[in-house]
Amino acid sequence: MTNKKASRLELLDQKAEELSTIQQEQLVADYDDALAEQLNEQKHQYVKFSGEYFEIPTEMPFQFATFYFRYCVQKVKGKTKMAVPEEKMYEFIELMLGKDFLAHLEQSKAGVNFVFKHIVPDIMKLWGYDVKGSQSQSGAAQKKTKIHG
Secondary structure, eight states: OHHHHHHHHHHHHHHHHHHHHHHHHHHOOOOHHHHHHHHHHOOOEEEEETTEEEEEOSSOOHHHHHHHHHHTEEEETTEEEEOOOGGGHHHHHHHHHOHHHHHHHHHSSOOHHHIIIIIHHHHHHHTTEESSOOOOSSSSOOEEOOBOO
């Protein structure tokens, strides 16, 4: 009879484990498939600079976004402005455009003003942030920020 009890307890433990696994799977939101699908559908954007083409994400990368909102966005008199701290410019450009682009930029004749007047606003606009202060061409709502400098 003890053997029968042990096998019943083992069966009950097994069923409890199966039930626990099923409940855990139902509580998990799985975004892997959605992300893979989005990445497959994304069209690539490129920037040509110094004779080279550099791929730019069509959506603001998470690492850049956390940096940008932590260090570069300021509210002044109720308006949102972009101000990149001098000591963070190198990191800003690298996070936005990548190490390869930054290496080409360092070898080019382009200055900081060129980068922040032409390249940065165009890419920010691609990502839905109008940093030049111009009106959006589309009807989509965009954050308006201005480059401080």
